[in-house]
Amino acid sequence: MDFLELARKRESCRAYIDKPVDRQALVKMVEAAMMSPSACNSQPWRFIIVDDKKRVMAMAPFLEDKLFSLNKFVWSVPAFIVIVESNANLSSKFGGKFKDQAFAQMDIGIAAQSICLAAASMNLGTCIMGSFEEKKLKALLGVPLYKRIRLVLSVGYPLHEMPREKARKAFAEMVSFNTWQSNE
Amino acid sequence: MDFLELARKRESCRAYIDKPVDRQALVKMVEAAMMSPSACNSQPWRFIIVDDKKRVMAMAPFLEDKLFSLNKFVWSVPAFIVIVESNANLSSKFGGKFKDQAFAQMDIGIAAQSICLAAASMNLGTCIMGSFEEKKLKALLGVPLYKRIRLVLSVGYPLHEMPREKARKAFAEMVSFNTWQSNE
Numbered sequence: 001m002d003f004l005e006l007a008r009k010r011e012s013c014r015a016y017i018d019k020p021v022d023r024q025a026l027v028k029m030v031e032a033a034m035m036s037p038s039a040c041n042s043q044p045w046r047f048i049i050v051d052d053k054k055r056v057m058a059m060a061p062f063l064e065d066k067l068f069s070l071n072k073f074v075w076s077v078p079a080f081i082v083i084v085e086s087n088a089n090l091s092s093k094f095g096g097k098f099k100d101q102a103f104a105q106m107d108i109g110i111a112a113q114s115i116c117l118a119a120a121s122m123n124l125g126t127c128i129m130g131s132f133e134e135k136k137l138k139a140l141l142g143v144p145l146y147k148r149i150r151l152v153l154s155v156g157y158p159l160h161e162m163p164r165e166k167a168r169k170a171f172a173e174m175v176s177f178n179t180w181q182s183n184e
Numbered sequence: 185m186d187f188l189e190l191a192r193k194r195e196s197c198r199a200y201i202d203k204p205v206d207r208q209a210l211v212k213m214v215e216a217a218m219m220s221p222s223a224c225n226s227q228p229w230r231f232i233i234v235d236d237k238k239r240v241m242a243m244a245p246f247l248e249d250k251l252f253s254l255n256k257f258v259w260s261v262p263a264f265i266v267i268v269e270s271n272a273n274l275s276s277k278f279g280g281k282f283k284d285q286a287f288a289q290m291d292i293g294i295a296a297q298s299i300c301l302a303a304a305s306m307n308l309g310t311c312i313m314g315s316f317e318e319k320k321l322k323a324l325l326g327v328p329l330y331k332r333i334r335l336v337l338s339v340g341y342p343l344h345e346m347p348r349e350k351a352r353k354a355f356a357e358m359v360s361f362n363t364w365q366s367n368e
Contacts, residue, residue, distance in 0.1 A: 003305035006187070007216040007298060023361075030359050032191040034352050036297060039314055043353055052362045086368055095315050101334065102286040103314055109293025110312075113220060114191060117301065121187035128294075130223055130287055131279050142364040150285065168218050169227055175214050177207075178236045180326040184270055 010116050011163045013125025014073040016156030021079045023051055025122050026155065030081065032118035038107035042092040045111050048082040048141055056080060058140055062133040063152060071129060077154040081115060082141065083108050085148045108150045115153055125158035194300050195347045197309025198257040200340030205263045207235055209306050210339065214265065216302035217295040223287035226276040229295050232266040232325055240264060242324055246317040247336060255313060261338040265299060266325065267292050269332045292334045299337055309342035 030047045038044060050056055056079060063074040088096070088104045096103040116126045129152045137149055176182070214231045222228060234240055240263060247258040272280070272288045280287040300310045313336045321333055360366070 003190070003302050004212060004216055004219075007219045007302070010219070010221075012221050027359075028188060031355070032188055034355070034358055035188075035191045035194070035350055037194075037196050037300065037312055041351060043358070045358070046364075046366055046368070047359045048364060049359060049361050055362050084364070086366070099315055099318070101314055102289045105286045105289045106293035106296070106314065106334070109290035110297040112290070113294040113297040114301075116221065117298075118187050118191070128221055130285055130290065131283055134283070141362075144364070144368075147368070150290070166219055167225060171215070171218070174218060174227070174229070175211075175231045175233060177233050178239045178325075180230075180232060180268070180328070182230055182270070184230070184328075184331070 006117060006120055008166070009163050010120040011125070011166070012127045013154070013156070013158045014127055015159035016073070016076050016078060016125060017159050018076070019078065019157045021051065021124065021155055021157070023049070025124060026051060026079060026081065028122070029115045029118040029155070032114045033111040036111045036114045038110065039092040039095065039103035040089055042089040042104070042107070044086050044088040044092065044104040044107050046084040046086045048084065050080040050082060051078070059137065062136045062140070063129055065131060070131070074154065078156045081153045081155060082149060083112060083151045083153070084143055085150050105150060112151050112153060119155060123157070124155055127154045129154070190301060190304055192350070193347050194304040195350065196311045197338070197340070197342045198311055199343035200257070200260050200262060200309060201343050202260070203262065203341050205235065205308065205339055205341070207233070209308060210235060210263055210265065212306070213299045213302040213339070216298040220291070220295045220298045222291035222294065223276040223279065224273055226273040226288070226291070228270050228272040228276065228288040228291050230268040230270045232268065234264040234266060235262070243321065246320045246324070247313060249315060258338065262340045265337045265339060266333060267296060267335045267337070268327055269334050289334060296335050296337060303339060307341070308339055311338045313338070
């Protein structure tokens with residue numbers, strides 16, 4: 001498959017059919033994430049694959065945002081992949097501080113996209129969530145309080161097979177050649 | 185191509201042959217990045233494709249790190265893609281502040297990985313750099329001082345065609361099932 005086709009196929013999936021995801025597929029997705037680059041190869045990530053139905057259901061209330069009516073779909077999700085920020089190595093950590101760059105979070109973004117694309121290549125849908133009741137999730141999963149859960153990805157078979165048209169800003173607004181051109 | 189194969193093929197390339205990259209390929213890579221997900225679809229990125237040889241060479245001294253002897257390879261790079269953080273939308277911005285999450289930087293990581301994988305699918309090599317003389321780069325490219333250049337990606341045809349074995353931590357150290365398991 002052409003990579004652009006895969007990138008187009010990958011979309012934030014918020015409706016899943018009631019079908020479990022093979023653990024092997026979840027492992028493959030995480031393996032793809034583990035091959036991602038990171039600042040100074042620090043690999044500042046830990047992955048928790050949650051595919052136990054009871055545990056999945058126990059996570060749902062901490063992912064739904066009732067205040068803003070967000071993420072209602074989490075109740076129909078068969079599996080989650082939780083990305084916890086782990087200790088970066090010293091060069092990444094101090095380099096980031098010195099340069100005011102959140103390298104570990106950029107790295108986790110990189111890994112998350114690997115997961116989403118790996119999923120799409122297996123006809124699985126994903127949605128990246130960055131907002132949740134972190135303390136409660138940490139308590140449920142046994143993640144130490146001093147750690148940060150950065151992202152939670154839902155994984156499952158999409159209810160709608162055809163990707164939607166993506167709502168994106170125009171190319172000319174986003175891209176320039178050899179020099180900065182923007183009204184921002 | 186199997187996605188895992190592509191993820192394995194993608195590696196941080198620090199040696200390029202002396203051959204320019206078609207602008208069309210660079211555009212394709214950025215198009216893949218533009219299809220990436222972002223918090224609240226805020227698309228907090230602007231891309232500068234630098235393929236003018238003079239401009240590329242003018243960037244090199246600000247990317248090489250003489251102090252730590254890093255990134256010497258930038259002198260042999262035919263093109264760069266510069267990712268500037270742009271204004272996130274309000275929900276992403278305030279959600280991030282409220283949750284202490286650097287959403288825009290995670291989003292930029294996501295977009296960067298799309299670029300790297302799109303490149304690999306076209307047999308192009310990339311290397312993500314997060315450390316550089318930002319002020320001087322901004323002056324050269326005309327990026328306003330109040331903006332942040334988050335990442336610079338080198339792009340070119342790799343000198344060595346076979347990917348190296350990736351140095352990664354062990355699966356069991358990085359991944360657990362349904363609960364946190366780590367000595368960290």
